[in-house]
Amino acid sequence: MNKKLLGFGLAFLLANPLFSQKVAIEKAFNNQSALEDFRYLASDELMGRDPVRPEIELAYNYIASELKKAGAKMIPGADGYFQNIPFRMSSPPSTGQIKLDKNTFEQGKDLLVLDGKSISGSYELVDVGFGLEEDFQGKDLKGKIAVSNVGAPDRFGPADLFALGREKTARAQESGAIALIERFNVPSVPWQLVSNFLNRPTLGVDQGESSELTYIWIKDMDNGVRSAMADQSISKADLMISGKTNKNIDGKNVVAWIEGTDPQLKNEYVMLSAHYDHVGVGRPDAEGDSIYNGARDNAVGTVAVMNAARFFAKNPPKRSILLALWTAEEKGLLGSAYFAENPLIPLNQVIFNLNIDNGGYNDTSVITVIGLGRTTGDDQISKAVSEFGLKAIPDPAPEQGLYDRSDNVNFARKGIPAPTFSLGFQAFDDEIQKYYHKPGDHVENFDLDYAINYWKSYILAAQLIANDSSKPVWVAGDKYEKAGKDLYGN
Ligand SMILES: [Zn+2]
Known part of the structure; x- marks a missing residue:
């Protein structure tokens, strides 16, 4: 050069x-x-x-x-x-079972207990739609179980499901409910994947009181539970959830x-x-x-x-x-x-x-x-x-x-x-x-x-x-x- x-x-x-x-x-x-x-x-x-x-x-x-x-x-x-x-690390229960009418849901199979305390007994169910603020309004939930769909009408991403679930448990806790069950019916998020990921100890942020509320997902891909609740053929659930541990x-x-x-x-x-x-x-x-x-x-x-x-x-x-x-x-x-x-x-x-x-x-x-x-x-x-x-x-x-x-x-x-x-x-x-x-x-x-x-x-x-x-x-x-x-x- x-x-x-x-x-x-x-x-x-x-x-x-x-x-x-x-x-x-x-x-x-x-x-x-x-x-x-x-x-x-x-x-x-x-x-x-x-x-x-x-x-x-x-x-x-x-x-x-x-x-x-x-x-x-x-x-x-x-x-x-x-x-x-x-x-807060929440471990799956040693026994987890819910009976809805003739159907029995089992932990790890079609049921996931995500957080909260162990709980057993028969409880009344109240459908709260998507579990949004307005869905809870005017409903008597004292001593009952709030049941909602996962996510929100326009939010079904995996991160949304968890974030919204947290908001709903807080609302359910405030309204006096003793548990929140979400019907998992999102085809874009495979249940098997979710179940493999969550049927083991999971970490979350301690939400104070609402972390004590029993928080459950049940598999409802065909919306069978949803429609059975809508026509009131299901109104109660028998829960047997024991052996849950939570660690800070x-x-x-x-x-x-x-x-x-x-x-x-x-x-x-x-x-x-x-x-x-x-x-x-x-x-x-x-x-x-x-x-x-x-x-x-x-x-x-x-x-x-x-x-x-x-x-x-x-x-x-x-x-x-x-x-x-x-x-x-x-x-x-x-x-x-x-x-x-x-x-x-x-x-x-x-x-x-x-x-x-x-x-x-x-x-x-x-x-x-x-x-x-x-x-x-x-x-x-x-x-x-x-x-x-x-x-x-x-x-x-x-x-x-x-x-x-x-x-x-x-x-x-x-x-x-x-x-x-x-x-x-x-x-x-x-x-x-x-x-x-x-x-x-x-x-x-x-x-x-x-x-x-x-x-x-x-x-x-x-x-x-x-x-x-x-x-x-x-x-x-x-x-x-x-x-x-x-x-x-x-
Ligand atoms: Zn990374």
Whole structure:
């Protein structure tokens, strides 16, 4: 190459702010600490980072102490670097049976006791439709069992069923009912899947008194119970539910913040988040490995946020940075849901959430952004990753419903533009399934050069958004556009 041209090229590159930002990240990023974090979080010592196992403490203490060392600050109202969550683990009953007229429903087969106390006896049933506020009005439920359909007329997603169930148990409790039975009749959510998932100890947030209310699902795919109740051929139920145990567990989100430099923009926060929990110990694989280490899901994301903290504490952007490592994502997005309902920073000051979650990767030349195409933050994300030789691509497997299956959705529903910055995958194929929720999801079989590139490009994407004079919004017509307008009042 011509020397003069080379000089010109260098001058051009140095004058390019994006390039110099990239260089600054390259310089500041400590590969060794990042890889140490990665290896530790995915080590056998942490036993798969299950929020109901004692080893979870090692994970959250490690993350918190690294955030502190990095210089990230405690959020007022938090418990140091933690947001405490009162979890409650509810185990299935040893005996669970309900007789409705001639039909007997059995625990694990066509009956699931989800929460509450053991209960036995014969009780009157009261149909409360979908169990909405208005459905309970004017009904005498004292000492009776409220019976509703699961979900709501326009809400049948798996997360909706649980969220609405919580609201209904609270209403049933208030109205003096002694139990809530929901008729499960949603064809899009296979009963068998639900039953396999829920016929074991399940974790939820302790709802205080209403957690004591016996809460049951019965299988009613053909709406047989529904119509039998409508024509009053069923009005009573015989319950025999015994041997239920409930246990309180301390849950912890790890949270911190970094103050922005701009006197105005620092009142706005870019939330960088990832769940740090995984699925714990389970069925062993062919090699006899039973620890689900979750390197891809989601130690790699936790490390990204921790290293973003290290970088931004020394190089704060104009907007403030909110750092959030969620617990119990794998138990139903519980940690992020708790923060969304009990935010330590007002949600209308959180202008963007760059979340991370992962199943795995099958293309190290791309970054898969779940939610690309849905917010005006796309440009900044695409620019950032291409600076690291990567290409941002949208969700290649919309049939998986990934957007609505991770923590970002709890904030999207509130109106916050919230894509998930994932490892590169072109399809949810065998290569992904090989590691996704498998004991073999190890650091040892992870392409570490790619990991480092992924972490750095995440930091640059966050930096561009946090410095941008305009703030990203939902694209017109998006499902969450209205929620965004409601939240930010524009
Ligand atoms: Zn995950």
